[in-house]
Structures are given as structure tokens and as C-alpha cells.
Amino acid sequence: MDMLRVSHVSKSFGSHVVLDDLNFAVKEHTIYGFIGQNGAGKTTTMKMILGLLKIDQGEIEVNGQKVTYGQNKTNQFIGYLPDVPEFYGYMTPMEYLKLCGEISGMSSLDIQKKASELLELVGLKETHTRIQGFSRGMKQRLGIAQALLNSPRLLICDEPTSALDPVGRKEILDILLSIKNQTTVIFSTHILSDVERICDEIALLHHGKIAMEGKLEDLKKLQRSNGFEIECYNLQDADYLANQIAGSQRLSSTKLYYPQKTKEEMTQTMLFIVNHQMTIQKIEMCEPTLENVFMEVIEK
Ligand SMILES: Nc1ncnc2c1ncn2[C@@H]1O[C@H](COP(=O)(O)OP(=O)(O)OP(=O)(O)O)[C@@H](O)[C@H]1O
Numbered sequence: 001m002d003m004l005r006v007s008h009v010s011k012s013f014g015s016h017v018v019l020d021d022l023n024f025a026v027k028e029h030t031i032y033g034f035i036g037q038n039g040a041g042k043t044t045t046m047k048m049i050l051g052l053l054k055i056d057q058g059e060i061e062v063n064g065q066k067v068t069y070g071q072n073k074t075n076q077f078i079g080y081l082p083d084v085p086e087f088y089g090y091m092t093p094m095e096y097l098k099l100c101g102e103i104s105g106m107s108s109l110d111i112q113k114k115a116s117e118l119l120e121l122v123g124l125k126e127t128h129t130r131i132q133g134f135s136r137g138m139k140q141r142l143g144i145a146q147a148l149l150n151s152p153r154l155l156i157c158d159e160p161t162s163a164l165d166p167v168g169r170k171e172i173l174d175i176l177l178s179i180k181n182q183t184t185v186i187f188s189t190h191i192l193s194d195v196e197r198i199c200d201e202i203a204l205l206h207h208g209k210i211a212m213e214g215k216l217e218d219l220k221k222l223q224r225s226n227g228f229e230i231e232c233y234n235l236q237d238a239d240y241l242a243n244q245i246a247g248s249q250r251l252s253s254t255k256l257y258y259p260q261k262t263k264e265e266m267t268q269t270m271l272f273i274v275n276h277q278m279t280i281q282k283i284e285m286c287e288p289t290l291e292n293v294f295m296e297v298i299e300k
Pocket residue numbers: 013018036037038039040041042043044045
């Protein structure tokens with residue numbers, strides 16, 4: 001079942017077309033990576049899913065129900081983590097979650113149970129300090145707990161890891177992975193390695209449309225070729241190869257990279273090396289990465 005369906009959605013600000021007949025769907029219990037350059041329209045899309053921004057054309061459905069601008073009916077299914085969540089700094093995490101639960105009309109018994117479950121999940125159960133003393137990572141973890149308080153079927157995270165250090169990012173990614181069986185997650189980011197680590201499906205928003213969508217392995221297969229790398233034993237050999245075989249980039253004094261070359265071209269290079277009785281340390285095809293696939297689409 002599709003938890004989210006975005007159908008033929010267009011959005012302009014004045015004469016600036018941001019989304020142009022955008023279509024995509026997110027299946028239940030997937031972690032969907034929504035990637036795109038700065039200004040591609042990721043936040044605009046998320047705001048429209050939340051009914052916070054008017055759609056010019058098209059339709060969005062959450063859990064089979066149509067999203068209507070300015071109404072919050074479909075938001076009962078959604079948890080939202082903004083890129084920089086705001087809190088009342090003078091509260092402890094438990095006090096804050098209790099307040100959120102009360103505002104959303106949960107019973108005090110439910111609040112107590114759910115809040116302590118969620119604080120455990122995000123590693124803040126034993127934290128009794130006030131939020132104003134929290135690191136960015138702790139705030140982001142509390143933001144996830146808050147977004148999950150009403151047991152949403154869809155969790156929308158807008159750049160949840162962008163401002164965090166590697167440890168903080170890993171903590172957030174681990175939390176998102178651990179809730180996959182309970183909820184569907186859509187998360188936007190620039191950090192492609194985060195997407196590679198946890199996403200089941202990836203969509204690249206470019207020029208107002210989904211330029212590429214699918215599972216990571218399938219997207220990597222779309223790439224023409226990622227080239228190969230040669231590591232020589234010394235500078236002289238690397239210089240010689242760079243002169244004799246055109247198209248290299250220098251990665252270090254002894255390392256050459258030949259971008260977008262095929263396996264056949266690597267074989268020819270190996271023959272050249274053997275015929276010239278050279279010894280090298282290493283030659284290998286480079287693994288396609290999401291970053292290369294992304295760049296190929298963007299640069300088209
Ligand atoms: N309220 C608005 N009025 C005018 N233009 C806007 C408005 N909101 C967004 N835009 C423009 O729409 C485009 C898409 O913005 P959006 O914030 O959705 O991009 P994004 O993909 O989330 O980018 P980033 O990764 O930088 O956050 C940008 O060019 C932005 O300047």
C-alpha cells in the first residue's frame with residue numbers, strides 16, 4: 001500500500017516554477033530518501049504534504065486520504081521533524097513530551113507510557129537536564145521522539161542530519177532504521193552517504209520533477225561507467241602512465257584515476273602495463289556511488 005502519493009503536483013512562486021508535474025509514491029514501511037540540490041523544492045514538497053502550502057495543480061494523498069491546504073485532517077497520520085526543531089529550553093525532555101501529548105489530546109496514561117518508550121528509543125530516558133543544555137544531536141533525537149508521539153504512519157524528516165557531526169548523524173540514522181517496522185519514513189537530505197546507509201528507495205528531485213527513482217542497487221546499475229584507478233609504486237611510473245594513457249586525473253603522487261572508462265579500457269591499460277614490463281601496486285574498477293549517479297543526472 002502507498003502511504004504517500006504525490007500526483008501531478010505543480011507549484012510556482014510568482015514566475016518561478018519549483019515543481020512541475022511532480023509524481024511519486026512511497027510504499028508503507030519504506031525509508032524513502034528524497035534528495036536534490038539546494039532549492040530543488042524538497043521543503044516545498046514537504047510543506048504541501050503537511051497542508052501548510054497551497055498546491056497549484058495536482059493532488060497529494062496520505063494514507064489514502066486527500067491532503068487539503070489549511071486543514072489538518074491528514075496530519076493525524078503524520079509526524080514531522082523540521083530541520084531545526086524548536087523547543088522550550090527550560091523544560092526537561094519528559095516535561096516537553098508531556099506538554100506535546102496534552103496539546104494533542106492524549107490521555108495522561110498514554111502520554112506517560114509513550115513518552116518514556118520514546119525517550120528510551122532516542123537515548124534520552126535518563127536525561128533530566130533542561131533542553132537548553134542539549135547538543136544539536138540531542139535536540140534532533142528529542143525532535144524524533146516528539147514527531148513519533150502520536151504514533152504516525154508517516155514520519156517526514158526535513159534534513160534531519162545536516163547540522164550534525166558523524167556520531168550525531170549515526171545516532172539519528174540508527175533511530176530511523178529501528179522504527180522502520182512501525183512507520184514509513186520520508187527524509188530529505190543533501191548527505192548522500194546517509195541515504196546510502198538507510199534508504200530502501202531513493203528519489204532525486206531535479207528541475208521540478210523526479211529525475212531518477214528506485215532502489216540504490218538499481219540506480220547504481222544505471223550509471224554508464226565509473227572508471228578505474230591505478231596505484232603505482234613510484235612517482236616516475238605514475239608520470240609515465242599519465243603521459244602514455246590519456247584522460248587521467250591525479251589523485252596523489254602515485255595514484256591515477258581514469259573517470260568514466262569501461263572495463264574494456266581497463267583491460268587495454270593492463271595490457272599496456274604488462275607489455276611495458278611495469279609493475280603496479282593496484283588497478284581496479286571503481287564502485288559506482290550514489291554521488292556519481294547523482295552528478296550524472298544533474299550534469300546531463
Ligand atoms: N515562500 C516562498 N516564496 C518564494 N519563493 C520560495 C518560497 N519558498 C521557497 N521558495 C523558492 O522555491 C525554491 C525551492 O525551495 P525549497 O526550500 O523547497 O528547496 P529545497 O530543495 O528544500 O532546498 P534546500 O535543500 O536548500 O533546503 C527555492 O528557489 C526557494 O527560493
